[in-house]
Amino acid sequence: MSTRLALSLTIVFLGALGVLTAFLGRVVLNELDNIGAIATERLTWNLSQVQVEHLQLKELAHLAEDGEGLHVLRLKFNIFYSRVATLRESPMFAELRSDTEASEALDRIQARLDHFLPIVDGSDRGLLYSLPGFILELQDNGHDTRKLVRYGLLAEEHASAVKKRHLSLTLKRLAWVLLVLVMALGLTALMIWRLFHRSQMLSAANSITTARMRAIVTSSLDAILMVDVRGRIMSINEAAQTIFGYTGQEALGRRMVDLIVPDNWQRFMMDNMTNFITAGEGMSDGQGRLQMKAKRKSGEIFPVELSVSASQAGEDMVFVFFLRDITARVEGEAALRRARDDALAGERAKANLLTVLSHEIRTPLNGILGSIELLETTGMLAEEQRYLRAMRISGELLLHHVNEVLEMSRLEAGTTPEQYKVFDLLQMVQGLVDGQQANAQAHDNQLRLRCRLPGQPFCLGNVARIQQALLNLIGNALKFTEGGEISVEVERHSDSDTVEFRVSDTGPGMADTDLDRIFEDFVTLDSSYSRQREGTGLGLAITQRIVENMGGTISVESELGEGSLFTFSLSLPLVSKRQTSPSKKGVDTVIPKRILVVEDNDINRMLLEKMLQRQGHSVDSAIGGAEGVQAVAENRYDMVLMDISMPGVDGIEALSQIRSRKLAEGVEIVALTAHAAGDDHERIMGAGFTEVLTKPVTQAELAKVIDRYTHIAKPLEDVPGDSDIQQFVAALGEERARGYLNDFCQDVARLQHALDTTGRVTGAQQGEAHRLAGSAAVLGLAALRICMLEIEAATPDTPLPIEPLAKAWSEAGVILGPHLEGDRA
Amino acid sequence: MTVFVLLLRVMVFAMTPAIVFAGTSNLETPVLLVVEVPDQDGGDGLIAQFTMDDLQALPAVSFETETIWFTGSQRFTGVPLAAVMQQVGITEGTIEASGSDDFSIELHMPTATAAGAIIAYQRNGSPMSVRKKGPLRVVYPFDDFPPLKRDLLFDNTIWHLVRIVVKSDIK
Numbered sequence: 002m003s004t005r006l007a008l009s010l011t012i013v014f015l016g017a018l019g020v021l022t023a024f025l026g027r028v029v030l031n032e033l034d035n036i037g038a039i040a041t042e043r044l045t046w047n048l049s050q051v052q053v054e055h056l057q058l059k060e061l062a063h064l065a066e067d068g069e070g071l072h073v074l075r076l077k078f079n080i081f082y083s084r085v086a087t088l089r090e091s092p093m094f095a096e097l098r099s100d101t102e103a104s105e106a107l108d109r110i111q112a113r114l115d116h117f118l119p120i121v122d123g124s125d126r127g128l129l130y131s132l133p134g135f136i137l138e139l140q141d142n143g144h145d146t147r148k149l150v151r152y153g154l155l156a157e158e159h160a161s162a163v164k165k166r167h168l169s170l171t172l173k174r175l176a177w178v179l180l181v182l183v184m185a186l187g188l189t190a191l192m193i194w195r196l197f198h199r200s201q202m203l204s205a206a207n208s209i210t211t212a213r214m215r216a217i218v219t220s221s222l223d224a225i226l227m228v229d230v231r232g233r234i235m236s237i238n239e240a241a242q243t244i245f246g247y248t249g250q251e252a253l254g255r256r257m258v259d260l261i262v263p264d265n266w267q268r269f270m271m272d273n274m275t276n277f278i279t280a281g282e283g284m285s286d287g288q289g290r291l292q293m294k295a296k297r298k299s300g301e302i303f304p305v306e307l308s309v310s311a312s313q314a315g316e317d318m319v320f321v322f323f324l325r326d327i328t329a330r331v332e333g334e335a336a337l338r339r340a341r342d343d344a345l346a347g348e349r350a351k352a353n354l355l356t357v358l359s360h361e362i363r364t365p366l367n368g369i370l371g372s373i374e375l376l377e378t379t380g381m382l383a384e385e386q387r388y389l390r391a392m393r394i395s396g397e398l399l400l401h402h403v404n405e406v407l408e409m410s411r412l413e414a415g416t417t418p419e420q421y422k423v424f425d426l427l428q429m430v431q432g433l434v435d436g437q438q439a440n441a442q443a444h445d446n447q448l449r450l451r452c453r454l455p456g457q458p459f460c461l462g463n464v465a466r467i468q469q470a471l472l473n474l475i476g477n478a479l480k481f482t483e484g485g486e487i488s489v490e491v492e493r494h495s496d497s498d499t500v501e502f503r504v505s506d507t508g509p510g511m512a513d514t515d516l517d518r519i520f521e522d523f524v525t526l527d528s529s530y531s532r533q534r535e536g537t538g539l540g541l542a543i544t545q546r547i548v549e550n551m552g553g554t555i556s557v558e559s560e561l562g563e564g565s566l567f568t569f570s571l572s573l574p575l576v577s578k579r580q581t582s583p584s585k586k587g588v589d590t591v592i593p594k595r596i597l598v599v600e601d602n603d604i605n606r607m608l609l610e611k612m613l614q615r616q617g618h619s620v621d622s623a624i625g626g627a628e629g630v631q632a633v634a635e636n637r638y639d640m641v642l643m644d645i646s647m648p649g650v651d652g653i654e655a656l657s658q659i660r661s662r663k664l665a666e667g668v669e670i671v672a673l674t675a676h677a678a679g680d681d682h683e684r685i686m687g688a689g690f691t692e693v694l695t696k697p698v699t700q701a702e703l704a705k706v707i708d709r710y711t712h713i714a715k716p717l718e719d720v721p722g723d724s725d726i727q728q729f730v731a732a733l734g735e736e737r738a739r740g741y742l743n744d745f746c747q748d749v750a751r752l753q754h755a756l757d758t759t760g761r762v763t764g765a766q767q768g769e770a771h772r773l774a775g776s777a778a779v780l781g782l783a784a785l786r787i788c789m790l791e792i793e794a795a796t797p798d799t800p801l802p803i804e805p806l807a808k809a810w811s812e813a814g815v816i817l818g819p820h821l822e823g824d825r826a
Numbered sequence: 827m828t829v830f831v832l833l834l835r836v837m838v839f840a841m842t843p844a845i846v847f848a849g850t851s852n853l854e855t856p857v858l859l860v861v862e863v864p865d866q867d868g869g870d871g872l873i874a875q876f877t878m879d880d881l882q883a884l885p886a887v888s889f890e891t892e893t894i895w896f897t898g899s900q901r902f903t904g905v906p907l908a909a910v911m912q913q914v915g916i917t918e919g920t921i922e923a924s925g926s927d928d929f930s931i932e933l934h935m936p937t938a939t940a941a942g943a944i945i946a947y948q949r950n951g952s953p954m955s956v957r958k959k960g961p962l963r964v965v966y967p968f969d970d971f972p973p974l975k976r977d978l979l980f981d982n983t984i985w986h987l988v989r990i991v992v993k994s995d996i997k
Contacts, residue, residue: 043894043980054927079956080927080986086957091895 008196011189018182025175029168044093048153051088054081055146059139066132071125078121082114088149096156103152106145113138224305224324228257232274235319244326246298257322263296274320295324304331352410359406366403367787370396371805405539409522412546422701423576426500427458430491433468437475445484448475453492460500460573466547467502467571473544474504474567482508485564498572505566511559519557520545544569594618594639594711599629599655600673601647602775604729604741605696609642609673611732612700618707626650626658633664639711641665642694644775645674645685648768653688660689669710673698696778699728725781730820742820745776749785753810756792756801767793782816784809855879858962859945861990863914874914878947878961884909887944891969894980895959902965904946908939911990920993923964925986926956932993933964933982941966941979945987959985 058081061074088094088107097103117138120131218225224241228234237252245252245261252260258267270293295305306325311318373393381389434450441448471489478487485507493500511519522542548555553571596618600606606622613620621636623629627650629643641659645652652672659665672690674681685693691710694702730738752769756762762770774789788806795801855877864871881904888903911917917935924930933943946965947953954960963985968976 076926076956082957083959083986084927087895087959090897092897093894 008189008192011185011192015182015185015189018178018185022175022178022182025171025178029171029175044097045153045157047084047087047093048150051081051084052146052150054084055139055142059136059143062132062136062139065129066136068125068129071128074128075121078114078117082118085110085114097149097152100152103149106148110142110145113142222325224322224326226257226261226322226324228320228322230318230320232256232258232271234260241324244297244324245295261295261297261324263294263302266294269293292327295326303328355406356410359403359410362403363400363407364787364791366396366400367784368802368805370400371784371802371808374808375804402539405543409539409543409546412543412550421461421463422705423459423461424464425458426460426462426491426573427452427454429464429468430471430489433471434475434489437472437479440476440479441487444479444482446479446482447486448479449486449488451488451490453490454500455493455495456575460575462571462573463551466551470544470547470569471502471504473540474502474569477540478504478506478508478565478567482506482564493573498574499570500573501568501570503566503568505564507564510561510563510565511557512561513559516557516559520555594707595621595637596707597621597623597629597632597636597638597641599623599626599632599641599643599647599652600775601625601644602772602779604745604776605644605673605779607737607741608729608732608779609698609703611734612698612703613707615732616700616704616707626652626655629655630658630662630664633659633668634662638665638668640707641668641670642673643670643690645672646771646775648771652690653685656689671706671710696775700732725779726816726820729780735820739820742780742817745773745780746817746821749773749810749813752792753806756803756806760801760803761797762792762795762801767795777813780813780817782809782813785813858947859910859988859990861910861914861992863916863992864994866994872914876910876913878953881905881910881945881947881962884913887942889942889967891965891967893965893968901950902944902946903948903951904944904962904965906939907933907943907945907964908935910945911935911992914992916992922991922993923984923987924989924991925984926988927986929984929986931982931984938964938982941975941982942970943982956986962987 054077058074058077061070061077065071065074085107088097089111098107117131117135120127120135218238221238221240224244225238226234226241227236234252234255234257237247237249242248242252247260258270262270291307291309293305293307294302296302304327306327308323310321312321313319370393373389373396377386377389377393430450430452434448438448475487475489487504487506490503490505491500492503520541522539545555548569548571551571553569555567555569557565557567559565596613598606598609598613598620600609600622601624606624610620610622621632621638623632625647626643629641630650632638633641643652643655647655650658652674656670659670669691670689672685672693673696674685674693682693692706694706732738733741748769752766752773755766770789770792774786774793777783777786777789784805788802788809791802792806857875857877858881859876861874861876862871863874884905886903887906888901890899890901892899908917911921917939920932920934922930922932943964943966945962947960947962949958949960954963964983964987966979966983968979971979
């Protein structure tokens, strides 16, 4: 760049020098012209003329002495006079006149001429008479004219010297300019030489690059084809020849599309190339890669990866195609994908099997456990009692494991609705630890609690899950520690939402190598057959999932023989007890809502009605799906609570009717179900329900759901952790509750009696069993509910759960007893 | 005047060697200028003579100019050289002008005409004696020209003019 600038500057400079030289040359020429200066010539000529004319005059004067040619003498005199007058008058001779000697000579000549003037103008005789004197005077004139001539010669000499000096100066200047010009030419030549040198170097570098490029192209493992704008192959490297099976001779000049592109790709290829040429885009313009098919000489079609770049050299555009045979890669990828899909499918099948299996195990297990309990009350021998006890303990353990597996699958599915509420952290932890004291003493362990919870203890969180996680950790610690100490620490970091829970024990501890995997599924560190501790190996995996689902972290530290420390931290924001509403509107008054409860079970329905009324809402009820749809069609509700399993039109059917007939647009419909499994929730949510509430439903849950879906602030009372039956009584009032409970007991007793006597179940009785199962769920009688559900689902082939029912019923008696009036019939 | 021109033409046509008296003026008036036109075919040619009256009969031209011979501006009056030469039918070619002092110059007619050459007979309103470089002299309006051209014109002047000979190279 700078070279180009310098070059142009030099050229401009040279031009200027040229102009200067031309100018100076002209000046020199002028001066050379002037050397024979006209003025000087004229001066000298005139002076010499003076002398010539003087001599002519003198000669004529001598001739005239004979009296001849007097008029010629006169004419010559006048001419001489006129010449002298010129010397005296003309500005040309100003210099001469200023010279004293020359001026005096001129004056003398003029004086002599003037003296003779009257004589010349006079008569011939007078003139003849005066001639000798005239000739004498002329001799003096000759003397003076020589002086003038000599002066003229000197003047000329002087003038020419001046001119020469001037000329030499000008020539000197010209020489300087020429010197500079030559130097500038030299500089230009140097620059041109450097440019030439550089271009030679560039061309050398270029040829090296070309050679390297050729080497790269030749040795490339990818096929490289150069194609002109008409799609004809211009060159093809060795790899391309190997891959496609054509020799260079065969390929050159052929159309690339014909040669190596399969028929069904030809159109695509040509369109793209046209696009590329016209719009300069498309294909894989140097960046992207394109996967397509190519064709070998043998006709074999195989996958290739293609990238194209266009190279523009002047008018000529050349496409460079890089093609890579990716047959092996594509096959590998396909195999890998298949393997992965198979593995995933296997994994899913395994998980499903586990879940289904566990679910199915639970029912007969309940039967076994129930039977064992019944057997225990039949007055067995002491030895038999011992075996029975062993059986029961084993059964219970098995049930626990099955429940863990189900819990795990539910956590995996992630369908359990998160139930956040405000709770007293301190109180919760204390209750939990107190509950475990008996267990601790059984293993001769000391269980301690240390809490550091500055400020008031109320915070917002999923209390049930926290309890579960803590229980798992404490249970684990108790299980593995004998005669040691377990300490539970709960600490809130000052002014932050984070609460850290630590459970440490003085048990056997774990090796570092094991620490990484204890949170994995089904991990039990003691894998020998003589395992001392039972367990599915799911406890910690479940705990970790629970914590992580709540956005927390869990970690473990342990030393073999020293003990273990489990730590998890959660974000549990503090809330003031007054301001317990999550909606934070600060309004304690309830805006009454109109709510429809659709529920076939009397107890359930009444319970819900009472609960809602106590919260200040107005409640309508419908006994079954059909009535529910009717009610929605006739009235406008703010929310609908709908049971799922109802005889006739069930909840899902009712919902689809309501939605398809657009009876309650914008009204949220919440499902109620006794099914706790994640799959059921998914099915229900899939049907279009807004949310699923699992029975038994607490006051707080109801309030929260109503608040959430009718957008009204209401006080969220922290409902005390009463048992279900207590909540039921509290909701209905003692008297009514007692009435319902009496009815419920009678119904169950009647059914039990009927089944006992006939050993069969009728359709009506199955309907009754369904109703009673719902009531049992509300009252928290799980075993009884299971029995009822079994009766409901029983076929003529299956045995009726007579004994479990008896056991469940006797257990229920213990729970219901205090709330009943009089004996149960 | 027309008569004179006609006469002149007749004489030229007649190709007879003759001395032409360039006017009908008094014979006692001295002839100041002789113009000779040699015959192209080697004949005797034509000779025209002009007296002061003859010259003054032609339309006069007058201008003032600086010269190298006089200090200060001078007024010259005379007839254009071209007008005189036209009297003998010459507009082109070269002429030789001579003075009574035997000085002579050659003039290229078109150049001289273009430069406005005149045959002056008066300077500053007075006739010029021989002593004052008269009675006839060729001058130009020198002031009308740039210095270089002027210098050339200074060399193409002549005083004491008495004779013009048309050179034989005329067409």
